[in-house]
Amino acid sequence: MSTLAARPAEAASASRPTARRPKPRGRYTGWLFVGPFVVVLVAMLIIPIGYALWLSLFRDQLIGGNQFVWFANYAKLFQDAAFWQGFGRVGLFLLVQVPIMLGLALVAALSLDSARLWGTGFFRIAVFLPYAVPGVVAALIWGFIYGNQFGLTGAANDLLGIDLLQPFSPTWVLTSIGNVVTWEFLGYNMLIFYAALRVVPTELYEAAELDGAGPMRTVFSIKLPALRGPMVIATIFSIIGSFQLFNEPNLLKTLAPNVIGSSFTPNMYAYSLSFSGQQFNYSATVAIVMGVITAVIAYVVQVRGTRQENR
Amino acid sequence: MSTLQQPAAGATTPATVTEATTTQRDPRDRSTRASRQRRAGKPVDGRKVKRSGLLTAVMVVFVVYSFAPLFYLLVNSTKTQASLLSTFGLWFGGDFNLWQNIVDTVTYNDGIFMQWLGNTLLYVVVGAGGATLLATVAGYGMAKFQFPGRRAVFAVVLGAIAVPGTALAVPTFLLFSQVGLTNTPWSIILPSLISPFGMYLIWTYAIDAIPTELIEAARMDGAGEFRIFFTIALKLLTPGVVTVLLFAVVATWNNYFLPLIMLSDPKWYPLTVGLNQWNAQATGSGAQPIYNLVVTGSLLTIIPIVVAFLFLQRFWQSGLAAGSVKA
Numbered sequence: 001m002s003t004l005a006a007r008p009a010e011a012a013s014a015s016r017p018t019a020r021r022p023k024p025r026g027r028y029t030g031w032l033f034v035g036p037f038v039v040v041l042v043a044m045l046i047i048p049i050g051y052a053l054w055l056s057l058f059r060d061q062l063i064g065g066n067q068f069v070w071f072a073n074y075a076k077l078f079q080d081a082a083f084w085q086g087f088g089r090v091g092l093f094l095l096v097q098v099p100i101m102l103g104l105a106l107v108a109a110l111s112l113d114s115a116r117l118w119g120t121g122f123f124r125i126a127v128f129l130p131y132a133v134p135g136v137v138a139a140l141i142w143g144f145i146y147g148n149q150f151g152l153t154g155a156a157n158d159l160l161g162i163d164l165l166q167p168f169s170p171t172w173v174l175t176s177i178g179n180v181v182t183w184e185f186l187g188y189n190m191l192i193f194y195a196a197l198r199v200v201p202t203e204l205y206e207a208a209e210l211d212g213a214g215p216m217r218t219v220f221s222i223k224l225p226a227l228r229g230p231m232v233i234a235t236i237f238s239i240i241g242s243f244q245l246f247n248e249p250n251l252l253k254t255l256a257p258n259v260i261g262s263s264f265t266p267n268m269y270a271y272s273l274s275f276s277g278q279q280f281n282y283s284a285t286v287a288i289v290m291g292v293i294t295a296v297i298a299y300v301v302q303v304r305g306t307r308q309e310n311r
Numbered sequence: 312m313s314t315l316q317q318p319a320a321g322a323t324t325p326a327t328v329t330e331a332t333t334t335q336r337d338p339r340d341r342s343t344r345a346s347r348q349r350r351a352g353k354p355v356d357g358r359k360v361k362r363s364g365l366l367t368a369v370m371v372v373f374v375v376y377s378f379a380p381l382f383y384l385l386v387n388s389t390k391t392q393a394s395l396l397s398t399f400g401l402w403f404g405g406d407f408n409l410w411q412n413i414v415d416t417v418t419y420n421d422g423i424f425m426q427w428l429g430n431t432l433l434y435v436v437v438g439a440g441g442a443t444l445l446a447t448v449a450g451y452g453m454a455k456f457q458f459p460g461r462r463a464v465f466a467v468v469l470g471a472i473a474v475p476g477t478a479l480a481v482p483t484f485l486l487f488s489q490v491g492l493t494n495t496p497w498s499i500i501l502p503s504l505i506s507p508f509g510m511y512l513i514w515t516y517a518i519d520a521i522p523t524e525l526i527e528a529a530r531m532d533g534a535g536e537f538r539i540f541f542t543i544a545l546k547l548l549t550p551g552v553v554t555v556l557l558f559a560v561v562a563t564w565n566n567y568f569l570p571l572i573m574l575s576d577p578k579w580y581p582l583t584v585g586l587n588q589w590n591a592q593a594t595g596s597g598a599q600p601i602y603n604l605v606v607t608g609s610l611l612t613i614i615p616i617v618v619a620f621l622f623l624q625r626f627w628q629s630g631l632a633a634g635s636v637k638a
Contacts, residue, residue, distance in 0.1 A: 044504060045471055045505055048479055051486045117370055127373045132616045134567070134612060134616075
């Protein structure tokens with residue numbers, strides 16, 4: 001009991017009466033609640049990761065069978081042009097699509113929060129709604145819209161008389177995918193920002209107004225700083241999403257088989273290595289390297305984001 | 312200046328002052344209070360906020376962007392395969408064929424669509440339901456108990472949030488194929504059971520939403536720990552739980568990568584993988600385009616989840632607010 005109360009984290013426990021209790025708690029009672037979660041987490045997260053690490057150290061060879069090869073798979077990956085091309089593609093996607101999406105989400109959230117709209121509630125839920133649409137269905141719908149057969153680009157091109165819109169050309173295909181992803185997650189990010197803006201203490205606005213700050217000044221001096229934390233979170237999630245890009249290109253691949261290859265993104269590469277090539281060891285290597293790169297970049301963003309917050 | 316300051320003090324309710332000085336205990340309470348104030352008129356001098364046509368127009372553009380593809384889907388689900396190809400995409404054309412399309416969708420190939428729907432429901436109920444239960448119980452445990460190894464759990468959970476689900480899918484597949492779990496419902500359900508972010512959300516939510524004094528009082532009355540959890544804590548956690556549940560349901564309902572790699576038998580497919588298989592049918596040799604079924608099937612796939620979001624708005628929006636601010 002005394003050790004419990006001494007823990008600084010449980011501030012409330014200091015006020016706990018030390019009188020006798022009919023059902024005393026053991027030190028391990030918390031594990032009854034946390035235990036099942038931890039068991040599943042270990043089984044479904046830590047063991048698969050460990051197994052993938054193990055696999056990545058082997059190579060199944062025609063001669064000699066399954067051999068321990070140390071880090072040969074990693075060495076091979078670092079010289080694998082197909083992998084790095086896909087990596088560069090998602091990197092470019094990240095640098096272009098994420099700022100656009102988060103910027104638009106920010107504009108939408110600030111508009112909602114301005115209290116200057118008619119029908120704020122409607123706008124909030126309407127823009128959020130695409131998030132509920134499965135990525136597969138979103139890619140299917142946009143694929144149809146992009147398509148020449150019964151899509152809208154065909155109709156638009158007919159109207160203009162030239163083939164202006166070519167969503168599946170090598171130049172535009174990444175943009176087309178970016179549009180699908182933006183459509184899916186714009187409202188979600190908007191809502192995250194909006195929720196953070198709603199809890200900015202009212203007296204901050206009052207103080208700003210007393211100081212003669214206009215609406216724009218309020219945005220830059222109060223609202224944007226308040227959004228730093230959620231912005232870091234949203235950026236991290238978007239980085240993860242970009243590096244793990246799979247659903248949208250894999251679905252649009254059906255419509256543009258010549259443009260979207262099997263190693264278009266690293267995740268698609270890992271998938272095709274496993275399921276078309278039966279190269280499980282190498283596939284595990286790709287999954288691990290991408291996981292590590294994602295985690296490192298996410299970590300850097302978080303550290304940078306919070307450091308700026310403290311400045 | 313003083314004339315401006317005077318009504319300012321009068322216009323703000325005393326709640327504002329206490330809000331700043333006291334620690335904010337209940338995130339739900341705080342957010343509703345804040346929004347109530349803001350809705351009453353933000354500027355301190357009592358003027359009503361001028362509505363802005365420009366900002367509303369900006370939002371209209373966002374809404375059009377968000378709705379256009381859904382409208383496209385709705386319009387085209389009313390068309391036959393033939394008029395899909397012959398009429399303009401963004402407006403109704405040809406015969407109104409929605410009901411026939413729905414009948415065709417659910418009866419095509421001996422009703423495989425209904426089988427996929429049933430599978431999806433199974434994965435959602437057991438997978439997302441289980442994930443929410445585990446996350447809720449564990450989040451409560453982390454918030455209200457001290458125990459050896461708590462810091463280790465904290466570290467693992469934070470690390471786990473950073474591990475993307477899709478990166479795990481291939482390793483999990485490799486593991487499951489070793490133990491013979493691939494191509495069974497378990498291969499979808501078991502990986503769906505982990506929700507580190509959900510657990511984190513409940514945890515931060517429970518710290519404020521459940522007063523420790525209340526738990527202590529119940530203990531004094533002789534209630535067991537699990538009884539306290541199910542009769543007292545769960546009620547107070549409801550908005551957080553609904554949020555976690557809803558996002559777990561979306562993640563499971565929309566899951567594509569995992570079932571794609573785990574399942575080879577169409578009888579275990581969820582809707583997402585099944586729909587894509589229909590879509591791919593149109594290409595390749597012996598192509599049999601059934602675009603009208605893909606479009607109608609897509610519509611049927613999104614309706615339940617959209618309805619769930621609309622009806623549970625009140626819950627998940629407050630839960631999301633609490634979670635995102637803490638995170």
